[in-house]
Amino acid sequence: MTPTTPEQALAELYAGNRRFVTGVPRHPNQDAGHRAAVADGQHPFAVIVGCSDSRLAAEIIFDRGLGDVFVVRTAGHTVGPEVLGSVEYAVTVLGVPLVVVLGHDSCGAVQAAREAVATGTSPAGHLGAVVEAVVPSLRRAARQGIEDVDGIVDIHIAQTVEALLARSAVLADLVAVGRCGVVGMSYRLSAGEVRTVAEVPAGTPTTTVV
Ligand SMILES: [Zn+2]
Numbered sequence: 001m002t003p004t005t006p007e008q009a010l011a012e013l014y015a016g017n018r019r020f021v022t023g024v025p026r027h028p029n030q031d032a033g034h035r036a037a038v039a040d041g042q043h044p045f046a047v048i049v050g051c052s053d054s055r056l057a058a059e060i061i062f063d064r065g066l067g068d069v070f071v072v073r074t075a076g077h078t079v080g081p082e083v084l085g086s087v088e089y090a091v092t093v094l095g096v097p098l099v100v101v102l103g104h105d106s107c108g109a110v111q112a113a114r115e116a117v118a119t120g121t122s123p124a125g126h127l128g129a130v131v132e133a134v135v136p137s138l139r140r141a142a143r144q145g146i147e148d149v150d151g152i153v154d155i156h157i158a159q160t161v162e163a164l165l166a167r168s169a170v171l172a173d174l175v176a177v178g179r180c181g182v183v184g185m186s187y188r189l190s191a192g193e194v195r196t197v198a199e200v201p202a203g204t205p206t207t208t209v210v
Pocket of ligand 1: 051052053076104106109110
């Protein structure tokens with residue numbers, strides 16, 4: 001049955017990740033019959049705002065299939081207007097109850113931002129925008145005395161959760177009225193395991209700053 005609450009959706013993702021980690025994936029909803037069944041309409045139960053890293057394929061690591069998760073991916077899960085618009089589409093038009101920010105250890109975007117700050121340079125072209133979006137997380141980590149990349153990654157995931165809620169009044173309102181929850185997860189590349197590093201449960205009053 002498709003999850004309809006944030007709690008059910010989160011449990012479903014964790015169950016799928018456990019199957020993936022332990023090497024017993026079921027590959028649900030990937031057959032021709034299901035493909036035909038969902039052709040007329042989608043009812044995904046989670047939005048995943050993830051890093052574009054090629055090793056972070058959402059449907060694989062959560063052992064899901066067609067029509068299950070609405071995925072938006074950018075390098076370093078940075079959230080510009082198109083990402084916010086995509087999330088808002090999923091939570092309003094599709095009625096998705098859970099938004100997940102998915103980051104991972106050894107994230108290249110975080111490492112690039114760290115290098116840029118250390119050397120006082122910014123990458124050429126649009127890559128500079130990715131780096132700039134990660135820099136506030138670096139500053140926050142520095143204030144907390146955290147210097148290792150994976151520690152910074154966790155802070156960047158939490159920062160992304162906050163950024164979604166601060167910049168999307170639509171999402172913040174749905175969270176405040178209890179229709180949607182937001183969770184930040186960190187993924188371990190070698191173990192294949194996710195863990196929750198930030199959580200804004202449905203029903204949490206939120207403040208939109210922009
Ligand atoms: Zn990454």
